[in-house]
Amino acid sequence: MNPFAYTSPRNTTDASALAVPNGDFALPVLKSGGMDLLDRMKEGLERPDLVVDLTRIDDPTLDAIDAGRIGGRVTLAMVAESEELRKSAPILGAASGSAATPQVRNVATVAGNLLQETRCWYWRMSQFDCLRKTGDDCPAREGDHRFHVIFQDGPCLMVHPSNLAPALFVLDGEVEVVGGDRTRIPIRDLYADPAVDWRSASVLSPAEIITGIRFKSAPNSAFIALKQKQSFDWPMVSGYAVLDLDGDVIKSARTCAGAVAPRPHPLPQVDAALAGLSIHDEARIRAACEISVDGADPLPGTAYKMTLLPVAIRRAVAAAAHSAGTARGGDA
C-alpha cells in the first residue's frame, strides 16, 4: 500500500469538500466501511493520497433505519437483522444477509455496497490492463470469463457486484446525496450507461456523498441468489421480484436480474408478462420468466447462466408471492 494522509471529518459538508481533488491532494477518496476500498489499495489498484473516512461523521440519520429509508452508513448486517424492514421490504434484508460473510457484513455499509468496484478477476489483478482501466482491450473476452455477463450492454463484460442495487431497482429506490446540485438520484440513474461510459462506478461527482437510500414499501418482495457455494460466495445469478397483489392475482410486478450485466438488469418484458396472472398459475409464470433471457448474448463461458436466470427469477417471484420474501443462505 502507498503512503496516504488520513482524515475523519465530523460533518458531510467538510467530507464533501475534502473529497474534491485540490492543490494539496490530487487523489482524495471516500472511505465508508473500507471493505472494498482497502482491498483495492492493497492490490495497488487505487493509490489515493488522502483517505476521507466517513465513519466519524456526527449525523444520526446516516445510521438510521425506517420503513422507507436506510442511512448510507448502516451496515449490511443491520439491514439483514431489521424487523422494520422485514415487514416493509423483506427483499432488502434478504439481499444484504446473503452477501459475503458475517465478518464482512458487520463492516460493509449500504453506500459502499452500491458503489463498490467490479470483482472481475482481471480487473482486480494489477498486472492486467483492460478497458475499464486505461487499456483498449478486455482480456476477459478471450480469457476465462465464467463469472461475467450474458447481456453485453457495453464493451466491458463485468457484472455489477452489488446485491443491494438490483433490490433498489425493483423498489423504485433513490439515493440521497449531498455535496452537489441534486439531493436525490433515482437508482436507475446512479450507474452510467455501460455502452457510453464503462469506467465509472457511478455518475456521482467527487464531491457527492450518499447519505441514504429511499424506497417504496413492498411486503411481497423477494431475492434469490444462486451460488456455487452456500458459504461466502458471490451469486452466479440472482433474481429480484416485487409483486403488487390483488388477492391471488399479480396486479403488477417488478423484476430485476443480478450478476448478468454491467448494471442491475431490469426485466420489463417479464413484468408485463406477469401482470394479471394468478400466483397459482405455475405454467404461465414459468413462461413469463423464461423470457428473462430475451436479448441476452452470452459468452462461451457464461452460457450456463442462460439456464439459471429464468430459474432465479421464477423462484424470486414465487417467494415474493408467498411473501416469505427472504431466501437466505450464505451465513459463512
Add this chain to the structure above:
Amino acid sequence: MSQPPRDLRAINAGQSVADHATRLDGLEKATGAARYGRDQIKKDMLWVRLIRCPWGRASLDSLDRDAALATPGVVEVVVSGDAGEYHGDSIGYVVARNRRALERGLQALDATWTRLDCKTGILDDEKARAPMGDPSAETAKAIDDAAFTFEATYSTPVQTHSSLETHGLMIEPDGENSIVHASTQGTFVVADQIGRFLGKPRSKIIIDCEHVGGGFGSKFQIGKEGAAGGLAAKTSGEAVYSFCDREEEHLDTGNRPSLLCKVRLGHDADGTIRGARFETFGGTGVSRRGGGARVPSGRFEFGTLDSPNHQDIQFNAGGPRAMRAPGCPQGAFVEELLIDEIAHRCGLDPLALRRRLDDSERRQRMYDVAADLIGWENRADTGSQTGTMRTGYGIGTCHWGKGRAPAKIEVVVHPDGHLEVRTGTQDIGTGQRTAMAALVAARIGVPLANISVAIGNSMLPAGPASGGSVCTPSTAPAAMAAADLARERILAGVAEREKLDADRLTIDDGVIMEGGRKVIRWEDACRRLSEPVSVTGEFDGQASAHWGEGSSEGVQAARVEVDCETGQIFVRDVIAIQSCGLPLVRKTAESQIMGGVIQGTSYALFEEQVLDPGTGAVLNANFENYKILGSEDCPRIVPVLWRDDQTGVRALGEPPVVPTAAAIANAVFNAIGRPVRDLPLRPDRVLAALAEPMAERVVAAAPRNADLENRA
C-alpha cells in the same frame, strides 16, 4: 422418502486408547496463545520477500535496483535471474527493515516484463490430445473377448496447497547458533536443509516448530522463501523473517497435480471386467515429475490390465508437491465412477458389483455398515428420478499400505509424579502431541493431567517427518516402549522398598496396586526419586508387537441432493468408515477422518486453480476465487473407527481423503443419470450433463434381489 441416517457416533466409544481426551493445545490454539513460526515477529528483524514473475512465462525487461536500494529501510536486493517460467516464479529477493519498507522497495524496483507464449494445461500438449494408444495384444484380446467395450475420459483439476499458516521461517541468531522457527512437517528435515544457506554446520542449528498450521505434504522442504531467508540471515547476521503471503501461498507452495485419464475396457453383461487400458497424464506445471495417479488402485479386479501408461505433462504453472494421499483421490474418482458406470450399463447395483470386484474381506464388511448407515435401501435406480431436487447415493473406497520410520521418545519422570514426554517430531495439527501424551498416560496407568509434552524441536529426541501416514504408527511404538521403561523403573523401586514382587504390581488411575490392594499413590512413589529419571523408548523401524502390521482400509458413502434446475449439488451426509489399527485418541482420530471428508468434499465440488488461457496468470490466487468448502457446504459426517481385532497403530492421516470425491461423484451420477467426469462438479458441468441423453444401458436392469443373488 429417505429418512436421515441415524447418528451412530456412539459406535466409536471404547475403540480407542483414550475415549475422552481432548486436544492438549486446543485452548491455546483457540485463544491465539499458541505461537506459530509465523507469529515470531520481533521488533528488530529483517523482512524478506521474493521478486516474482507476474505471468505464465515472461522475460525481465528492466528493474531499478538502485531505486529499490535507495528506498528507506531496504537493505539488500538480490537479483539472480531474468526470466520466469510461471506466475509466482522468483528471480531474486528484497530484504528490508520492516514490512512497509519491503513493499515500497518492491514497488520501487518497478520490474517490467515481456510476456511470452505459454502453455496453461494438460490439453495444451499434443501428447494428451492424441487418440488412445493401442492396448497390448493380450489386453486387446481380453477387451475384444468381452461382450461390451467402454471408453471414457476423466479429468481432475489442480488443487493448490494453501496452509492456514503460510510457508516460511523466522531465523534468530543465538550466540553461535541459529534458532529457526519453521513452519514445517519435518523438524529434522529442515535442520538438514537450512544449513547450506545459513552457512552453518548442523550442530549450530536449532529448529523450533512447536505449533504448525497445516502442511498436508507441502512442508517437507524449506522452499524458495526459506532459502532466501537463510541467505539473508547469513549475509546480515540478524534475525530474519521470511513467510509467504496468501497469494504467494497459492502460487508457489505446490499442489495436487491435475489429471487427464483415458480408459478403454471390455466388460461382460454381469459387470465382470475382462481387460482394460488406462492412459494417465499428470499436469506437473514446470516440474518434470510428480504427476502420477493411482489408477487403477489395485482394489478392484480389472482382468487383463495393460501395463501403466503414464506421462507427466509440463506447462507454465507452479509444480506439484505431495498432497495428502498423493495420486489417490484423483485415481479413486476415475476408478470408482468408472465402476458405477459399468454397473449402470449392466443394470446392477454398484454396491453389488463392487462387492464382486473387491477381494478385501474387511471392506466387504464395511460395505454392509456403510450401506446401512447411509440408508442405501432408499437409493433409487440411477436416472430414474424426475423433478427438481434429486437424491443420489454413492460409494468410494480406499486402502493404505504400511510405512514406518525410526523414532525415539523420551519420558522424564519427575519426583512430583509429573511426566514429561519429549519428542522432536512436529505436530502439524493432527494431534500428535495429544496422542503421545494419552498413550503414555494409558500405558503407565496415570491420569492424562499428569503429563506434559515438549514437542517440535530439534534438540528433542529424533522422529519422523509427517508424511506417508507413518508418523503416529512409528512414534507410538517408541512411546509405548518409553512408557514401559518408566513404569518398570518406578515399580521396581516400590517392589524393593515394600518387599513385593514387581511383576504383581499394577497401576490404576495413578494408584499402584497389588491384587486388589492399594500399595502407594504414583506421586508418593515418585517422591522417593532423588532426581528426575529419564528413559528413552526407541522404535527401530522394524516390525514389532507395538507396530501395526497390515494396511488401513476405508469405505465412504455419500448422500447428495442435486438441484436439477441450477446444477447445484448439496452433499447432505457422508458416512466415513476407516480402519487404522488401534486408534489412540478418539476425538483426534475422528477429527482426522472428518477433516479428510471435508477436504475431499471441497475437492469434489469447488477447488480448482484457474489459469488465464492467454497469459498463464493465476486468476484465483486468493480464497475469494479459489473456492473452498465453508460451513454451510459441509455435510453431516459420521466417522466410524473400524477396529476389528487389530492391534498396533496404523495409518490414518491420508486414507480418509481418498474416497470422498469418488463417493460424491457416484452419488451425483445416481441422482441425475449422467456421469460428470470432470472435477470439480460445478453447476455449469452438472447442467451440461443434464442436457445430454441419459447414460446408456447395455443390459436390462436386473430386479434388486437378483443382484443380491449374483453376489453369492
